[in-house]
Amino acid sequence: MVEEVILLDYWASMFGMRTRIALEEKGVKYEYREEDLSNKSSLLLEMNPIHKKIPVLIHKGKPVCESIIQVQYIDETWPGKNPILPSDPYQRAQARFWSDYIDKKTYGPCKALWSEKGEKQEAAKLEFIEVLKTLESELGDRSFFGGNEFGLVDIAFIGYYSWFYTYEEVANFSIVAEFPKLILWAKRCLIRESVAKVLPDSDKVLKSVSEHRKIILGIS
């Protein structure tokens, strides 16, 4: 009970994936509770009254909200195995900068890619391509964003990879052909057990999004 860890989450959430990957990296056993986002549980509303959003990490009865904050909490609470943030303060600042960049720039266009059509979807595509260019340039020829070790920025972005196929299909463009370094990076991440275990199947994401698009846009 004392070490009890509960995660309120939704399977396709790239934010939730970050927290799940961090828990897997540390070998922390946790209880996963799937939320119905159209009918959120009273526990979710009680534990995250400010944002009312998943994922919520509950440790020893106390909530930690916001995925990047959760990942840092997990790294600080279980510091021994697989460090997620580097030990050098400058490298830590760089890791925080790029995960913050991903949070500020990626979700908006990515949501619009599947929840909009026409001009708004086209604008989102151009915006997302700029983000991908910036990230591919930042990655360069390194194995991971932080260098040789898998870390915070990889965790911040890898969840989006499970949505790439959906973005390509619904918005009719190719990420795979245009960003080979990012794709190699994603495949490198997927060799890790934590990532392979957490990332959902791309077809499953597309199927779910297509059903949702039928409801909100009247198209698949």
Place this chain on the structure above:
Amino acid sequence: MVEEVILLDYWASMFGMRTRIALEEKGVKYEYREEDLSNKSSLLLEMNPIHKKIPVLIHKGKPVCESIIQVQYIDETWPGKNPILPSDPYQRAQARFWSDYIDKKTYGPCKALWSEKGEKQEAAKLEFIEVLKTLESELGDRSFFGGNEFGLVDIAFIGYYSWFYTYEEVANFSIVAEFPKLILWAKRCLIRESVAKVLPDSDKVLKSVSEHRKIILGIS
């Protein structure tokens, strides 16, 4: 030269104030360079090519961008004096959550309060009042957001206090009368030498904003 610290900043920026307060708390000597935001220096564009924004902290020739990341960098690089983040992982996560909340919820309505008029300004006022209610409730009867010690969340929000008078004047409402606990908290922060030294005079902020409003809105 090796320990050289340079801050590219703008005097009225509540983001820059965070970094300046953190440097003062640690007793770090630094060179302050005022930026002309309508004609940014080549050094700023070179050091922050992604966001092209102040403040930029340059330490030993290397840039750290984004104010909350800078404050954490300063805390980790000069850890001895006046710790800014608590040592307990859960308390650290809480401090990060509330500084992130301030970043996500405050700047948008605060900018609209002075750069808009009419309905948009009214909407911003209601939005900002909700933020103030949430922060006053979170503060409760504590001396500082983290408890008895001045820390990250205080640093994240205190810069806005130097703009309160401007918001009140240009948007015609009272923060002072409605949020007594926040005002007492701000006065408590101002007892600290770091805050007193960094926060600009409220009249100076109003004068500058009024001149800007004349240009962009045609009103004072």
